[in-house]
Amino acid sequence: MPAFDAILAARREAGLTQAEVAERMGTKAPxxxxxxxxxxxxxxxxxxxxxxxxxxxxxxxxxxxxV
Structure with missing residues (x-):
């Protein structure tokens, strides 16, 4: 799996919305x-x-x- 695909899959696996990730990052969902x-x-x-x-x-x- 390409690295960027793995990054996007990680959010889905964590069950987080963009808004939840944004809050944790200290930014906004957009x-x-x-x-x-x-x-x-x-x-x-x-x-x-x-x-x-x-x-x-x-x-x-x-x-x-x-590598």
Whole structure:
């Protein structure tokens, strides 16, 4: 599974709405919607800091590896 697909799947698996993730991130639901859309389209590319905040909001840890 591509990394961005895994990130989006993690929210569904956590059973959280965009609004709930936004609250945990300290932002608004439309910002999370834009972030998720960016993950799908690749435009604009979210920063690692933003992806890390998203992961933490889901109770996950973001790891970046070059293998």
């Amino acid at each position: 910002a999370v919607a834009r972030l998720e859309q960016a993950l799908v389209t690749g435009r604009p590319s979210p920063s690692l800091a933003t992806l890390n905040r998203y992961a933490r909001a889901l109770g996950k840890k973001l790891e970046v590896r070059l």
